[in-house]
Amino acid sequence: MLTDSLPNENATRKFKEFEYFGSKSDFSYYLLPFRFHNINEQREILVNEIGDFLIVPTGTAELIIERKINPIAYPELYGDLIANFFISEQPIPSLIDVLATRYRTKKSFLDYFTSLHIFVISLRCEHTCHYCQVSRVTSDKSRYDMSKEHIDAGIEMMMQSPNPHVTMEFQGGEALLAFDNIIYAVEKAKEAAIMRKKTVSYVICTNLAPLTEEMLIYFKENNILISTSLDGPDFIHNKNRHKPHSNSYQYAVNGIIKCREELGAENVSALLTTTNLSLQYPEEIVDEYVRLGFKNMFLRPISPYGFATRNEGKNKYVTQEFLEFYKKALKKIIQYNLDGHFIREDYASIILKKMLTPFPVGYVDLQSPAGLINSVIVFNYDGEIYATDESRMLAEMKDFTFKLGTLGINTYEEVFYGKKSLELSEAFLNESLPGCSDCAFQSYCGADPVFNYTTQGDIYGHRPTSSFCQRNMEIMRHLIELMDSDKKIEKIFRTWITGKN
Amino acid sequence: MQLKTKGKPHNIFYPVVGRVTKDHTANAEILLIEGEIPTDAITRFSLVLTTLDIDKAIDKPSVYAIPGFEHLSEGDIVLVNTSGMINTLYRVNSNHNFLLFTERCNSNCLMCSQPPKNRDDTSYFFDTYKQLIPLIPKNCFELGITGGEPTLLGERFFQLLELLASNLPETEIHCLTNGRTFAWPHITNRLGELSYNRLMLGIPIYSDYYQLHDYVVQAKGAFDQTIQGLYNLAKNNIRVELRIVLHKQTIPRLAQLAKFIYKNLPFAEHITFMGLEYQGYTPHNIDKLWIDPVDYSDILSEAINYLSDYGMNVSIYNSQLCTTPKNIWQFARKSISDWKNIYLDECNKCAVLNECGGLFQSNAAKHSAYIKAIMQE
Numbered sequence: 101m102l103t104d105s106l107p108n109e110n111a112t113r114k115f116k117e118f119e120y121f122g123s124k125s126d127f128s129y130y131l132l133p134f135r136f137h138n139i140n141e142q143r144e145i146l147v148n149e150i151g152d153f154l155i156v157p158t159g160t161a162e163l164i165i166e167r168k169i170n171p172i173a174y175p176e177l178y179g180d181l182i183a184n185f186f187i188s189e190q191p192i193p194s195l196i197d198v199l200a201t202r203y204r205t206k207k208s209f210l211d212y213f214t215s216l217h218i219f220v221i222s223l224r225c226e227h228t229c230h231y232c233q234v235s236r237v238t239s240d241k242s243r244y245d246m247s248k249e250h251i252d253a254g255i256e257m258m259m260q261s262p263n264p265h266v267t268m269e270f271q272g273g274e275a276l277l278a279f280d281n282i283i284y285a286v287e288k289a290k291e292a293a294i295m296r297k298k299t300v301s302y303v304i305c306t307n308l309a310p311l312t313e314e315m316l317i318y319f320k321e322n323n324i325l326i327s328t329s330l331d332g333p334d335f336i337h338n339k340n341r342h343k344p345h346s347n348s349y350q351y352a353v354n355g356i357i358k359c360r361e362e363l364g365a366e367n368v369s370a371l372l373t374t375t376n377l378s379l380q381y382p383e384e385i386v387d388e389y390v391r392l393g394f395k396n397m398f399l400r401p402i403s404p405y406g407f408a409t410r411n412e413g414k415n416k417y418v419t420q421e422f423l424e425f426y427k428k429a430l431k432k433i434i435q436y437n438l439d440g441h442f443i444r445e446d447y448a449s450i451i452l453k454k455m456l457t458p459f460p461v462g463y464v465d466l467q468s469p470a471g472l473i474n475s476v477i478v479f480n481y482d483g484e485i486y487a488t489d490e491s492r493m494l495a496e497m498k499d500f501t502f503k504l505g506t507l508g509i510n511t512y513e514e515v516f517y518g519k520k521s522l523e524l525s526e527a528f529l530n531e532s533l534p535g536c537s538d539c540a541f542q543s544y545c546g547a548d549p550v551f552n553y554t555t556q557g558d559i560y561g562h563r564p565t566s567s568f569c570q571r572n573m574e575i576m577r578h579l580i581e582l583m584d585s586d587k588k589i590e591k592i593f594r595t596w597i598t599g600k601n
Numbered sequence: 602m603q604l605k606t607k608g609k610p611h612n613i614f615y616p617v618v619g620r621v622t623k624d625h626t627a628n629a630e631i632l633l634i635e636g637e638i639p640t641d642a643i644t645r646f647s648l649v650l651t652t653l654d655i656d657k658a659i660d661k662p663s664v665y666a667i668p669g670f671e672h673l674s675e676g677d678i679v680l681v682n683t684s685g686m687i688n689t690l691y692r693v694n695s696n697h698n699f700l701l702f703t704e705r706c707n708s709n710c711l712m713c714s715q716p717p718k719n720r721d722d723t724s725y726f727f728d729t730y731k732q733l734i735p736l737i738p739k740n741c742f743e744l745g746i747t748g749g750e751p752t753l754l755g756e757r758f759f760q761l762l763e764l765l766a767s768n769l770p771e772t773e774i775h776c777l778t779n780g781r782t783f784a785w786p787h788i789t790n791r792l793g794e795l796s797y798n799r800l801m802l803g804i805p806i807y808s809d810y811y812q813l814h815d816y817v818v819q820a821k822g823a824f825d826q827t828i829q830g831l832y833n834l835a836k837n838n839i840r841v842e843l844r845i846v847l848h849k850q851t852i853p854r855l856a857q858l859a860k861f862i863y864k865n866l867p868f869a870e871h872i873t874f875m876g877l878e879y880q881g882y883t884p885h886n887i888d889k890l891w892i893d894p895v896d897y898s899d900i901l902s903e904a905i906n907y908l909s910d911y912g913m914n915v916s917i918y919n920s921q922l923c924t925t926p927k928n929i930w931q932f933a934r935k936s937i938s939d940w941k942n943i944y945l946d947e948c949n950k951c952a953v954l955n956e957c958g959g960l961f962q963s964n965a966a967k968h969s970a971y972i973k974a975i976m977q978e
């Protein structure tokens with residue numbers, strides 16, 4: 101074969117015209133898998149199997165499918181379609197291996213299996229947040245703190261993960277009320293990690309109210325990351341996070357400042373929970389994050405447990421309200437960037453990274469196969485094992501659908517590869533879910549069987565009435581429209597992806 | 602810059618490669634003589650070069666009646682041919698030394714600056730470099746390999762690389778290749794087995810659309826082979842640089858090409874955008890190729906900013922600052938090899954003369970219409 105391409109001593113080196121190098125003279129072509137979606141009245145998006153997209157005039161998909169595109173009438177589009185693997189002049193494109201490699205790369209967040217192990221280290225809390233259905237204001241440690249036996253069994257299971265790098269995340273209740281438990285767990289995990297040749301990252305989710313100097317020293321010594329909550333300015337935060345006889349906002353802000361000083365700003369992050377009240381104040385919330393010096397904020401989509409019910413009409417309305425909130429806040433954030441102040445929105449950044457880069461993005465709440473089991477597992481305070489954080493909330497309402505086993509009783513195989521996991525796997529790929537299977541945004545989106553079950557009664561869900569779909573489809577459409585309408589915004593989005601500006 | 606000279610050969614039956622010296626006590630193979638012949642000292646040397654016009658033979662292979670040695674420095678390595686032609690192969694005082702592995706090529710690019718020849722010269726060059734490589738100073742910082750298409754040497758290509766790796770372990774090797782040969786996995790694996798991490802391959806890619814790339818390189822199927830080659834190279838952890846020549850054919854899809862590179866070839870270590878050299882085939886094809894750099898400045902800065910925003914390492918070669926938009930000056934390098942680099946009269950008035958890469962000598966005849974000295978602000 102190779103010798104064919106060797107120069108021939110008698111070969112002529114006369115130059116040939118462009119047309120000579122085309123492989124087809126009859127203008128026929130084959131379709132490669134791609135999907136499309138309307139962006140607005142003028143524009144539509146075509147997305148191929150690996151998430152690369154073209155934004156084109158409305159009606160282009162139809163022309164392509166009806167074989168009305170050819171290199172003479174549409175030289176630029178034709179080149180775009182061939183070069184980006186939308187159509188091919190051969191039944192199987194000669195560069196199909198490139199497509200395969202890129203597909204494998206995109207899905208390589210799956211390579212090592214479960215990384216995030218959530219330990220609900222205590223259910224006790226001193227806050228009475230009105231949207232929280234699980235915490236208990238109590239000092240009854242024996243009943244609501246995770247037992248040492250369960251911690252040991254949880255660590256043992258975590259060490260059996262095929263993943264060489266695991267994350268141990270402590271949640272509550274208020275995790276810091278059980279600081280003794282955290283120390284016990286971290287010390288145990290450190291020992292086990294050495295023996296099992298794993299690296300472990302530690303994260304504590306906390307409202308920071310119980311923070312002490314002693315804790316800070318321990319966080320620093322062990323490179324523990326702090327994830328806290330900040331719902332916006334004081335009048336929102338205090339209303340959302342009620343703490344009897346005290347100012348929850350002030351605790352959070354003071355805690356954030358102290359943690360930044362001791363641990364470095366990059367080791368402290370804050371999450372925003374959107375409530376009915378917050379929906380009225382998108383700009384104020386963004387201003388507050390900027391005022392406190394955050395370089396990023398996470399406009400988290402509403403969790404179904406605070407808002408959504410099985411009432412379709414209500415879900416739709418609430419999601420609509422959230423989307424309006426999201427867009428206003430995003431606009432404000434973009435404006436800060438246009439004015440030269442870098443701050444990025446994390447949910448958009450995750451989606452943009454999927455759209456604009458060739459790299460894998462594993463984000464447990466928006467991936468396919470879904471994050472549950474594949475990327476995250478939850479060990480509850482009472483030793484029960486759940487597929488996701490939301491599943492244990494369901495369990496508080498006496499629904500044990502997503503319980504996978506019990507620490508100390510079930511083996512790793514029974515939990516991760518058992519009957520329940522298998523059943524869930526039927527519904528955790530959006531590639532095979534009705535509606536998602538032909539959606540243009542499939543490769544940017546994800547599957548969430550727990551959400552489907554909670555809001556629609558089964559793990560498969562029904563896309564036309566799903567608020568998960570309603571929310572993501574609109575956010576993605578909106579992001580595309582923003583980029584397409586203004587190159588300056590696309591440039592800002594690049595800085596969100598790379599963190600460099 | 603003079604790279605060859607000629608004299609009358611005497612007793613030379615095969616080409617000789619050696620280091621030159623005027624000092625008859627130095628460690629070298631070839632003695633240069635301008636004055637008197639130090640009769641007893643010459644025995645140590647394998648060859649003598651002299652400016653003296655002596656038609657009576659000295660008892661030694663030699664070339665006499667050479668016009669001068671001004672272009673040679675102590676330790677330079679030359680090839681003395683049986684015809685009396687003396688080619689400089691390696692200059693100790695230059696950072697732009699390169700080895701031309703072959704003049705054959707399986708492509709025939711519209712803008713090739715060294716048009717390929719079809720004659721099989723591979724054993725000639727192989728024999729030359731087998732002698733040359735062990736003589737190159739160990740502190741040589743960088744050495745280029747060019748062609749033609751160097752991989753057409755086949756197994757000898759790898760033998761020369763092995764020789765470079767063992768003789769010059771500290772030298773950066775930069776090899777220009779069209780990458781097509783690496784579409785064959787067994788060849789790329791052979792290169793991978795060398796684990797030669799001082800080696801970087803510079804591979805051209807002219808479009809994201811196969812037909813346009815194939816047209817520019819004048820070879821059907823070249824695009825697919827190059828892309829497959831790049832993937833095979835990446836699989837073998839071989840370092841690659843992508844090279845794009847800027848001209849009328851490559852400019853229209855340059856932004857798409859940048860996107861294609863980031864999406865499909867993010868493993869490229871360096872991406873260079875290069876101004877057109879007025880040399881080789883280019884004057885012949887100038888109507889198909891010429892576009893004034895000023896007319897492509899927007900599209901070039903779009904492509905460059907896109908890649909650099911995503912963290913890719915980008916450079917512009919062979920450009921003049923006065924025809925390059927200021928927002929991409931930071932990517933412009935002084936890239937033109939010393940022996941073909943010039944400036945225009947206009948440049949003498951220019952405030953950024955020292956930062957500017959200037960022009961190829963060949964571009965004296967064809968350059969941007971907008972070259973204009975930049976005045977200090």
Ligand code: SF4
Nearest residue numbers: 536539542545569573
């Ligand atoms: S959930 Fe909706 S937006 Fe997401 S992939 Fe499925 S159909 Fe598309």
Ligand code: SF4
Nearest residue numbers: 921923948951957974
């Ligand atoms: S005038 Fe000459 S030195 Fe100045 S920028 Fe132009 S080419 Fe460079």
